[in-house]
Amino acid sequence: MNRYKFTVVASSAFASVLCVVTFAYGHEIVGEVTPLMIHMQRVLILIENSKDESALDSAEKIFEDFEVPEGRTTEAGIKTNAVRVDKKYGFDLNVKIGASIRQGLTGELQKGLRQLSFMLMLEKFDVLEATFDDRINDPGVQRTIFWLGRNYFSYLLEPVMGKLNPIEEKRLDRLLDKMLYRLEDGEWKEFIEIRKELSEDISDFFKLSVPVRN
Amino acid sequence: MKRLISCISLFVGLLLITGDLIFAAHVLEPVGTEIAATPPRGRMFAQIEYVYSKDDPDGMVEMKTHSIGLEFEIGVGERTQLNLEIDVVVDRTMGDENTCGLNEYAVGVKHRFLDETETLPDMAFLVEVAPGTGLTNNESELKLDLLLTKNFNNKFLTHFDIGYILETEIEDDEAEHASIVVYNIAPIYRLIPDKLLLVAELNGVSNTETRTDAISVAPEVIYVYGNNAIKVAVPLGLTDDADDIGFRFALSRLY
Numbered sequence: 217m218n219r220y221k222f223t224v225v226a227s228s229a230f231a232s233v234l235c236v237v238t239f240a241y242g243h244e245i246v247g248e249v250t251p252l253m254i255h256m257q258r259v260l261i262l263i264e265n266s267k268d269e270s271a272l273d274s275a276e277k278i279f280e281d282f283e284v285p286e287g288r289t290t291e292a293g294i295k296t297n298a299v300r301v302d303k304k305y306g307f308d309l310n311v312k313i314g315a316s317i318r319q320g321l322t323g324e325l326q327k328g329l330r331q332l333s334f335m336l337m338l339e340k341f342d343v344l345e346a347t348f349d350d351r352i353n354d355p356g357v358q359r360t361i362f363w364l365g366r367n368y369f370s371y372l373l374e375p376v377m378g379k380l381n382p383i384e385e386k387r388l389d390r391l392l393d394k395m396l397y398r399l400e401d402g403e404w405k406e407f408i409e410i411r412k413e414l415s416e417d418i419s420d421f422f423k424l425s426v427p428v429r430n
Numbered sequence: 431m432k433r434l435i436s437c438i439s440l441f442v443g444l445l446l447i448t449g450d451l452i453f454a455a456h457v458l459e460p461v462g463t464e465i466a467a468t469p470p471r472g473r474m475f476a477q478i479e480y481v482y483s484k485d486d487p488d489g490m491v492e493m494k495t496h497s498i499g500l501e502f503e504i505g506v507g508e509r510t511q512l513n514l515e516i517d518v519v520v521d522r523t524m525g526d527e528n529t530c531g532l533n534e535y536a537v538g539v540k541h542r543f544l545d546e547t548e549t550l551p552d553m554a555f556l557v558e559v560a561p562g563t564g565l566t567n568n569e570s571e572l573k574l575d576l577l578l579t580k581n582f583n584n585k586f587l588t589h590f591d592i593g594y595i596l597e598t599e600i601e602d603d604e605a606e607h608a609s610i611v612v613y614n615i616a617p618i619y620r621l622i623p624d625k626l627l628l629v630a631e632l633n634g635v636s637n638t639e640t641r642t643d644a645i646s647v648a649p650e651v652i653y654v655y656g657n658n659a660i661k662v663a664v665p666l667g668l669t670d671d672a673d674d675i676g677f678r679f680a681l682s683r684l685y
Contacts, residue, residue, distance in 0.1 A: 379623045382581045383546055390545065393470045397508055 246363040251284045251291045253371050256329055260372065268322045275317050275325055294332065301335040305427035309335070331424050333372040338427065340365030341411055348404040355400065362399055366392050369418070377421060388417060458659040460650055461678045462633045463614035464591045466552035466577040468542050469505035469684060477501040479680035483665070483673040493524040497533065499680075503540070513538035513558060519565060532564030538573070551580035556593070568600045575612075584623070589616040597639075608639030618652075627652040631663065644672035657684040 255278045262271035281293045298310035309332055316324035344361040347353045369392065378385040391414050398407040419426045459465040461479060469475045479499040486492045500516040515536045522529040538558030546552040556575035562568050575593035582588070595610040612635050619628045629650035636643050650663035658681070665676040 375624065380584060382584055382587070382623075383548060386546060386581075394508065397471055 247360055247367065248364060249367060249371060251282075252278060252293065252297065253367070255282075256294070256333065257372055260326060260329055260376070263322045263326045264376070268320070271322055271325070272317055272320055275313075275329075279314065279317060294329075297336060298332055301332065301339060304339065305335060307331070307335065307425070307427070327423075330373060330422050333368045334418060334422070334424050335427070337365045337368035338415060340368070344399075345404075345408065345411075348407075358399060359396075362396060366396075373418065373422065381421070384417075384421060388414060391417070458652060458654060458661075458682050458684075460589065460616040460618070460629045460631050460652065461661050461663050461680050462631045462648060462665070463589045463616040464540075464556060464575060464577050465589045466542055466554040466579040468509055468511040468540055468554065469503055471505045471508055473505045474685045475501075475503040475511075475682065476685060477680050477682040479661075479678060481676065481678050483676035485667070485673040491525045493522065495522045496520045497522075509542040509554075511540045513540060513556070515558075529565065534560050534564065534566045534571075536560035536571070536573075540577070546579065546581065551578040553578055556591075562598075562600070570598050572596045572598075573612075585620050587618050587620075589618070590614070606639075608637060610638070611636045616650075625654055627654065629663070631665075633665065642671040643669050645669045646672040646676075648676075648678070650678075658682065 255274065259271050259275045259278075262268075262274060275294070279294045281290050281296055283289070284291050294313055295310055298307075298313055302308055302310050309328055313325065313328035313332065316322070316328055340361055344358060344365065347358055347361070369388075374385055374389065377388070391410060395407055395410045395414065398404075398410060415426050418424065458475075459467075477500070479501070481495070481497045481499060483495045484492065497517060497519045499518075500514075502514045504512045504514075506512050513536070515538075517533040517535070519530050519533045536558050538556055540554055540556040542552060542554040544550060544553035554577045556573070556577060558571075558573040558575070560566075560571040560573070562570040573593055573595045575591055577589070577591045579589050580587060591612075591614050593612045595612060597608040597610055599606045599608070612633075614634070615632045616629050620626075621628050629648075629652060631648040631650055632645070633648060634643070634645045645668045646665045647668055648663045648665040650661060653660045661678070661680040661682065663678040665673065665678065667674045
């Protein structure tokens, strides 16, 4: 093997090892992507590609709690999550999403799933904000909760936004970065202000409802 | 031909190994153009690049260069990054002469001072210093760069950077200065948004001292997967002062 080949192979192998060994979801997705998120994303992509029948079929399978073959565990389905969100924020997502699946209204299903993703993100941020008052707040736990919330945006809403309006998508991505910095710096008030701005901007973009906060 | 095949095999192999597709929010920078975006605070962008170029400067002797470039961009603030670039010549052949070794290293700071809006681009400036070392032992550089990025619609965006380099060469204890202007324009078409990007880079270097203008165009493909990217570019010289042809292959990752 001459020097050229050795260089190319060695450098590429080194870079590949770096990429593969440390392969994590990185900037966009940090931490857990739940099976429900994966399935919801699939449904949204199918709707986007006008594969209505497959989308409805896939949504029906995850509406009730469903089994995950790999871990042989039961995952909370759309209904369980929607009922919890409805109860907490006074919505009727469970009824709306259920009806859209039964009646084959993919437009309504898409809107319902986006609203649910948005609410699940806000729910995590509410949990996070509740820790601000605690005397003992573990920064590691706070970051984990933050990413659990952010992932709903990054995984289910951001890709569509990036396709339609990359400038707005970049702005909101940076806004989320800013929220993380404020969290890491313990600047709770600023965090809450940015969260408010983020919620309004996401709801404006996707025409979603924002829950009234106490 | 063997070289081309080995490179293509590596490219395909890497695609297979790392083929898990995740959406990426960031458009990673083209190989020859600096972008205005900075990595998030506490994160690092790393890139390893193989560069091959072929030229016959005087029309008589052919010069072939194989080099490896390493680039690290560390987000140290909400809008500020530290840069470290290392360029190693693995093999430069010109006639019977062979050269290899550290070509140069550069350290710098980039600060984004304007965020993109509907009308205004992302804007940043970069200050970089490359001390004389290795193969450029008696040459040092100070570079000032203005960087812009603008999305024109959901399919097209352009990166643009224009820089001034003050090059100082020490010859027999005397310092000689040269002013160099560099400019790079990289229009990008998002063929598959967040996954596959087509780029057409225009790279120019104008040296007032040697009165040379090296201008090249480089069609490029960027394949993004999650926070990783594979980039392949083929620079083609448009002027006599530019390398005739080249090949660039880079792997990038945001840590």
